[in-house]
Amino acid sequence: MGHNLVQTGTSQASARLCRLLSNPSSRFLVLQGLVTIILSYELLFGAESVVSRVMSNSLVVGLWLGILVIAMLPQAVLGAGWFSTGLVAVDTLLVTTVIYLSGNARSDLYIAYFVLMLVAASVRRLSHLLGLSLLLSAGYAVVLYEGVLQTGVMATGQLLGIPVLLVMAVFYGVALESTVVAQEEKASLQKDVEQLKKTEEELETAKTQLEARIKFLKEDLAKANVGLREGHVVRKGLERQLHEAQKMEAVGRVTARIAGEFGALFAVIGKQTGVMLSGLQPNDPVRSSADELFRVGERAATLTAQLIALECESRHVGHIWSVQAVFADLHSMIVSLLPDHIELVVKVDEQVAYAEVDREGLETVLLQLVVNARDAMPNGGRLTIEIKTIADLSTLARPVSINTIHSQILIQISDTGTGMSLNTQAHMFEPLFSTKETNIGLGLTAVFGIVKQNCGLLDVESRPGQGTVVRVLFPAAPAQEVRDEITPKAMLAKGDETILLVEESEIERKLARSILQRHRYRVLEAASSVEALMLTQHYKGIVHLAVSPLVMREIGGRELARRLLSQHPTMKTLFVSGYDDETIQHHRINQRFVLQHPYRQSGLVEKVREMLDAA
Numbered sequence: 001m002g003h004n005l006v007q008t009g010t011s012q013a014s015a016r017l018c019r020l021l022s023n024p025s026s027r028f029l030v031l032q033g034l035v036t037i038i039l040s041y042e043l044l045f046g047a048e049s050v051v052s053r054v055m056s057n058s059l060v061v062g063l064w065l066g067i068l069v070i071a072m073l074p075q076a077v078l079g080a081g082w083f084s085t086g087l088v089a090v091d092t093l094l095v096t097t098v099i100y101l102s103g104n105a106r107s108d109l110y111i112a113y114f115v116l117m118l119v120a121a122s123v124r125r126l127s128h129l130l131g132l133s134l135l136l137s138a139g140y141a142v143v144l145y146e147g148v149l150q151t152g153v154m155a156t157g158q159l160l161g162i163p164v165l166l167v168m169a170v171f172y173g174v175a176l177e178s179t180v181v182a183q184e185e186k187a188s189l190q191k192d193v194e195q196l197k198k199t200e201e202e203l204e205t206a207k208t209q210l211e212a213r214i215k216f217l218k219e220d221l222a223k224a225n226v227g228l229r230e231g232h233v234v235r236k237g238l239e240r241q242l243h244e245a246q247k248m249e250a251v252g253r254v255t256a257r258i259a260g261e262f263g264a265l266f267a268v269i270g271k272q273t274g275v276m277l278s279g280l281q282p283n284d285p286v287r288s289s290a291d292e293l294f295r296v297g298e299r300a301a302t303l304t305a306q307l308i309a310l311e312c313e314s315r316h317v318g319h320i321w322s323v324q325a326v327f328a329d330l331h332s333m334i335v336s337l338l339p340d341h342i343e344l345v346v347k348v349d350e351q352v353a354y355a356e357v358d359r360e361g362l363e364t365v366l367l368q369l370v371v372n373a374r375d376a377m378p379n380g381g382r383l384t385i386e387i388k389t390i391a392d393l394s395t396l397a398r399p400v401s402i403n404t405i406h407s408q409i410l411i412q413i414s415d416t417g418t419g420m421s422l423n424t425q426a427h428m429f430e431p432l433f434s435t436k437e438t439n440i441g442l443g444l445t446a447v448f449g450i451v452k453q454n455c456g457l458l459d460v461e462s463r464p465g466q467g468t469v470v471r472v473l474f475p476a477a478p479a480q481e482v483r484d485e486i487t488p489k490a491m492l493a494k495g496d497e498t499i500l501l502v503e504e505s506e507i508e509r510k511l512a513r514s515i516l517q518r519h520r521y522r523v524l525e526a527a528s529s530v531e532a533l534m535l536t537q538h539y540k541g542i543v544h545l546a547v548s549p550l551v552m553r554e555i556g557g558r559e560l561a562r563r564l565l566s567q568h569p570t571m572k573t574l575f576v577s578g579y580d581d582e583t584i585q586h587h588r589i590n591q592r593f594v595l596q597h598p599y600r601q602s603g604l605v606e607k608v609r610e611m612l613d614a615a
Contacts, residue, residue: 376417
């Protein structure tokens, strides 16, 4: 038990000593105190001192003042690496000086002391230095003992050599170990700092990579959102197109049936009015009512015939045309349709776009859309016509769906006019629907029907106050099928006669004038019977043929022909009527002089040539 108590006390003392020496201030004070005690003893009790007692006392006081100075230094100075190195240098100088001044500067002590300094410089641990110092002290004691045996005398200062060596060994060991530990801590700290910097760089790199990945993910997410929105827009657009197509198909079927039924009724009305008119005197008061009934019936018969023609599934296609060439032929006519306050911008692709379409239908579509755009800009604006070939439909501003691998020819007509509301757009393709009080016709219904018959697609985008964009897409003719444009035999007939063309419909009049002028005829154009009379009065040449509706508002076709014959006795007249041949016969009109409406341009050219060549 006593042994355990002694061991426990030793352990506690060692622990307290370690805690004491771990503090830089306490460590340096203890070590410097030991050095000062040994050196003071050397100065005060050395028998062979080379200095006076006063000088020795002064040196002792200086040594103890040095301890006081160390005690007053701040921890930052005591913990600095340079301080322990400097203190070792100062104490080495002091020990050397004191050994010399105390009269102990014999060669054996100096040699032992310098060997101790070399040993202290070569080891890095206090335990190693203490072990070597004990061996060195033992060697010094042996040398000292031999000297005493030889001389028989031993001075007091000689015995102090051993504690001086041991104390300086401890001092050097602690100082050097503190320096080594400080250097190791500094190296470790630098290593930690470098590791932290490396870790920081790695974190920065990881952060940059993460930010880049997040950026890419955001971009991918944005693209996905755009794709979803575009997909939603495409789906809505396809649903709208499907709904519009289904609605127009249903409306077309119903309209065709109703038109067929009403056509038969109007034919009966036309026949009966013919019978009535044939039995009435010119001055009979009932005759004007019968004429009005005939006129209204003829107009209704024309509309029903047009509706039936639009719903007809047959396509007037068989020729491949250059869309640019067709537009070029209509360009001057389009310019004449536009007032000065509307700017015309034309963007036609240089690459020739061929399409297998009905030329007459294509011309009707172009003129009808131009007239609609013009009427939407009463105060002026800009009308843009664009024609180009599109291989990728996704490049369009608004998605469309066409089940084909072929390229499409885009005809886009846009205006800066009043635009259309959603309610107007919902009804714009319906027969006889119009936003104009004075213009009741087929309009966009005819455009829709023609585009459908030619396997095309019609898309309208409009907003109130922001104008309207109409896109017409026709399948482009495959390259291997493109050939020279074929002109029907009937279209080759040409002449140089003068023709008076009377037609209330602006578009039909422009189209008829265009086809006649392309066949070298001179055309006098009039929008009404009154205008026709005024025009012929001022015309000095011969009018060979008048093409006129059978029924008109101011003056009927037959009355107009009678008045024109007084000015041009040799003139012939070709009547245009929506009634069929049987109804025309009831009005005592030779069907050879009648062109049934609606007619094709080739039919007009054939009939004109037939009338002019007839005896």
